[in-house]
Amino acid sequence: MIHIGNIQLPDFPLLLAPMEDVSDPPFRAVCKANGADLMYTEFISSEGLIRDAAKSVQKLDIFEYERPIGIQLFGSDVETMGACAEIATRANPDLIDINYGCPVKNVACRGAGAALLQDIPKMVRMTEAVVKATHLPVTVKTRLGWDDNTKNVGEVAERLQDIGIKALTIHGRTRVQMYKGNADWTLIGRIKDNPRIQIPIFGNGDIDSPEKALEYKNRYGVDGVMIGRASIGHPWIFDEIKHYARTGEHRPAPTVADRVAVCRQHLDFSIRWKGEIVGLFEMRRHYANYFKGLPDFKPYRSRLVTTDSYAELGAILDEIQENYIPELV
Incomplete structure (x- = not known):
């Protein structure tokens, strides 16, 4: 079994990625019904939540059948993120996740999301503020680095583990890549092999078939995989991967x-x-x-x-x- 704090997941869990304008409760419902083991809300702006913005508050809606579920937060201010974590905790999720991976301009260019990969000390302070603000397990989703010259996720993994995060999901691209090219899981595998790393490491990026999910599990040793774009319009992918892992055979395609x-x-x-x-x-x-x-x-x-x-x-x-x-x- 895989543990994130007191959350128990099956061996090699399949995670639904938090996707803006996609992974709302209706979409999560069909993914949960088709085998997703751990899900997250759309990412929620800490500034919006502090201001009590209606759209941010609505994203806190979670339902019992979704459990385990995490609320994902993003922001650029350390104190605001800590206060936001307190608010999110009152919504009673199973964990709090911090987004250090979003590459889009209106997030990264405001000092949030993947921008924190350019300021690891601030990332550490922000993560520590969130960890101290909640009794729930805190996890992080990030990328390999800002660009090819700054692939610093190895340092990120060690430093964030040391201040108390309970799991780390790594998208196998840099911020500069956005969603272009192929995800590189080589560094993800190295982090999983690092004897200092004791928390679960989940891989993300380009998982779009049962074969690829099992291949990457075996090649890179990750504890589980996070699936994003491949689940849009095809929530069956979670059950398809599980069936293939059990039997070595494909399920019939959805009619x-x-x-x-x-x-x-x-x-x-x-x-x-x-x-x-x-x-x-x-x-x-x-x-x-x-x-x-x-x-x-x-x-x-x-x-x-x-x-x-x-x-x-x-x-x-x-x-x-x-x-x-x-x-x-």
């Missing part, structure tokens, strides 16, 4: 009926949690992913992303299920 059913579950939860207007609108980003690869799907996608009627959406989904019989897919 069109499976895709429609999970998409409908996602849509219904989106409406319950966000209200009909926002729930319908924000689901539009997901339809193309759920039905990726279906031939001649563009007209259906156009209809799905333009209607404001829940009843009409239901009718379109019924039509997709009826028209894409197995022989045509």
Whole structure:
């Protein structure tokens, strides 16, 4: 078993990555139902939470069936992050995670996310403030470094472990890479092999198939993997990896009926949690992913992303299920 503080996970757990505008409760629900072992909220701005901004506060919503679940925080000010951790703790998650990996400009260029990879002493102070502000396990997600000349995640791993973090997830790219090129897991493997490192090390980046998940487990020795983009529109990936690990065989690909059913579950939860207007609108980003690869799907996608009627959406989904019989897919 893998332990993060008092949290017990199965051997080689599969983690759902925190993704802005994606990993909200409706999306987490379908991933949990399909085998995700540990999930995180979308990242939450410490400044927004301190100001009681509605969007930041709403991201604190967690549900019992999601456990274990972590609330992920990001920010640029040490004291604010500590205060934010106290607020997040009151939402009763299982852990607090700190984002030191987000590469996007409006985060990194404001001194948060991956920007802290350029100031390790400040990263250490910020992490220590969060650890002291909560009784919950604190974990960190970060990258290899800012650029190819500053791959300092080895130092980060040791120093953050020394001040009390309970697990570390490493994305195998630098900030400068953003999401381009291939993730390099070599340094992740070296950190896992470091005898000083006693906390779980999870790898992240480019895990998009059962074969790759097991290959990277065996090659780099990581304690588990975090899956992000490959789960969007395909929450079955978690169960697919587990089935392949147990049997060495692939599960049948989800049918069109499976895709429609999970998409409908996602849509219904989106409406319950966000209200009909926002729930319908924000689901539009997901339809193309759920039905990726279906031939001649563009007209259906156009209809799905333009209607404001829940009843009409239901009718379109019924039509997709009826028209894409197995022989045509």
